[in-house]
Amino acid sequence: MIILGINAYHPDASVALFNDGVLVWAGEEERYSRIKHASGFPEMALRNCFKNTQTAPANVDAIAISKNPRANMLRKIFYSITTAIDPKLCINRIAAFKKISSIADVYRKTLNIPPPTKLPKVYYLEHHQAHIASSFFLSGLSRAAFLSLDGLGDFSSTMWGVGEGNSLKAFDRVYFPHSAGLFYTAATQFLGFLKFGDEYKVMGLAAYGKPTLTKMLQKMYRLKPKGQYELNLDYFLHPKGKAKIRWEGGVPDQDILYSAEWIKTFGEPRKPEAPITQREKDLAASLQVVLEDIYFHILNHLYMVTHEDNLCLAGGVAFNSVANGKITRNTPFRNIYIPPAAGDAGTAVGAAAYITHAIYNKPRKFVMDHAYFGSDTSREGIITALKTKSIVYEEIPTDAVLLKKTAHAIADGKVVGWFQGKMEFGPRALGNRSILADPRRHDMKDILNKRIKHREVFRPFAPAVLEERAAEFFEMDCESSPFMLKVFSVKPEKKYLLPAITHVDGTARVQTVSQKTNLFFWRLKMDMLILDHYLIERNR
Known part of the structure; x- marks a missing residue:
């Protein structure tokens, strides 16, 4: 059975292919388009996937999309009604819904499949389910607690629960507009790193500073019982749709997320070309502290309700390698698995893995212990x-x-x-x-x-x-x-x-x-x- 996974119309567009439960190819569009964090539909990656694996499109049994526009629909409607959202955001979301819903037509056009030919069944999977599937189903662990933590996907930013065998059971989520990932991105922008995906720079900068601004940042969020947290929305623009993400020509571009309250608290934001001062270094160090505060708060609750030694992580925050290196010192978890493409690119793998194991109930026999699944050359x-x-x-x-x-x-x-050899999958x-x-x-x-x-x-x-x-x-x-x-x-x-x-x-x-x-x-x-x-x- 051949299952194709696709992450499309989202940053880090990607493709993955499973054959009889084994991952045989995975690649990101950016490796071929040369556009960092390329969005849109991964046309070049898709063509290279079929070329490199010598797979005929007619042999694909199912297509798994790591996005489900119908997920959490009631929450989306309720939020739209009760919040004064920018009308442009609603228009933008409707357009995105149409795009992702017509993905089969784009797939057909990309591969030049004539209209009479029947296409494989298309499954739409919730964003965080795909994240977690990319970790747990490929970990080799028969049972583990899991956490997906990132900016936003299908109206939620966080999901945790437990995986066992071929199933994933979500215990709870954190929904839009609350997001540890968007909090970190807002701070990244304030520090003058405005390109999409610049968060890793702030993690490196943090080591040069002291966490003297932690208390100021702690005013921007609140830890709640049972692993939950929420942002102080006065400090952010995204709750009312004033901070959109665009990907014209495949280039992701995120509007400014922080509000004027950041300027009242810290002064003017750093311009990208300006020197980095001690303020920026200390703010980066303080940001790392508060991110870990949220991270370990969720993880300690997760351990309390699962008592599992094994932990599978995914989502963009799982790229914070500084925090990852501290998990065993700050939580009871002992065995941690994080896939090489823990971010959005990995959702193509996760979507295909979920359909393979959770829907078709195929046995788990593959472990992702390396990242070499991309294109090769002669x-x-x-x-x-x-x-x-x-x-x-x-x-x-x-x-x-x-x-x-x-x-x-x-x-x-x-x-x-x-x-x-073969190109690495992941950053x-x-x-x-x-x-x-x-x-x-x-x-x-x-x-x-x-x-x-x-x-x-x-x-x-x-x-x-x-x-x-x-x-x-x-x-x-x-x-x-x-x-x-x-x-x-x-x-x-x-x-x-x-x-x-x-x-x-x-x-x-x-x-x-x-x-x-x-x-x-x-x-x-x-x-x-x-x-x-x-x-x-x-x-x-």
Whole structure:
């Protein structure tokens, strides 16, 4: 049975394909359109999915859409009636409803399927159900508590409950307009980071500040019994529809979410081109504290009602790797699974997984323990690309020589573009489409940020470390961290060895490299380790 999952007309548009309960392909539209967080319909990803898997559209048994415009409809109607909503928002929502409802026609047009041909059945799945399915059904856990926490999807921002076998049982939700994700986005905008998806910059900036503004931010929300929370809506514009999101030409653009109350509290917002002052650093640090306050409040309630050691997370807030690294210290949960595409791109996987297991009751036999599900290329394809761009190249005769040559280049201070195998699914470069450099060099972080990435100097870089050696360098609460979704402290005695990846607060966002899931990258890390030992001995 072949199930196709699609996230469309929403940021991070994506496609996923399951065959007999196994994920065989997953990719985001942005990887092909080159538009960051591309929205709209994922035409290019869809075509590449069928091309790469050699799947004929006629063989697809069902299509799963990670959006259900009919979900929570009564709440939407009641809110519209009782709140003075901007009429433009209602018009916008009606247009969105029509778009998502006509997705079968867009699918047919994209793949040039003639009208008489019958299309597969289309299922519409609630946004947070798709989030959770992307985590629990692919975790390998037979039972676990779950939490989905993000900005907004199908009129809710938060959902928690328990998964068991082929079923998901939601215990409760937090509905629009209350949202920890939108709270974080409003603060991100106030700090001068206005592009869609800039929240991760604020997480990195937080380490440079002190949480001196926490009490001011705490006026903007309230924790309630049973894991609930609510925003102080005086501080936000979205409740009355004054802050919309658009995606003209596939580019997502979010209106300003914070109200004038933020300016009364903190002064004028930072302009994007302005220097970052101590105020911005302290506000970022304080924001991290209050996000964790909400996060752990929900999680501790969730444990209290489930008593599960296992936890599956999804939603955009699950990308907050700083908070994720603190869960076992601040809640009773012990075993945490977060998929590589925890954000909206992952809902395509989740929608297909839900239909496969919860609707068709197919057995769960697949575990997502790596992220390499995107497009691959051939030797011929690489050579053609190099020649097209007139790039001088050398073809290395064997893998062993290539690995040693790469290890020596990194040790010599070179920056290496590493391209192999299938593309990663999700926002992290995890050893197949990566920039590699020597973490021992004090100047490497600035070299990468200024000369290559052309980004803010405060942004940290992440280490990739052999899974079996990770505990020697980092204070980890787990054996593996394959998706770079947890931040851990660098061991005090190792910090001087790893200046390029040790953040200002002594932490690092760790990726563990497994021999099982990425043998070639693992072999490169082994060659680098052997070379490192040799250089140390030689220089004694």
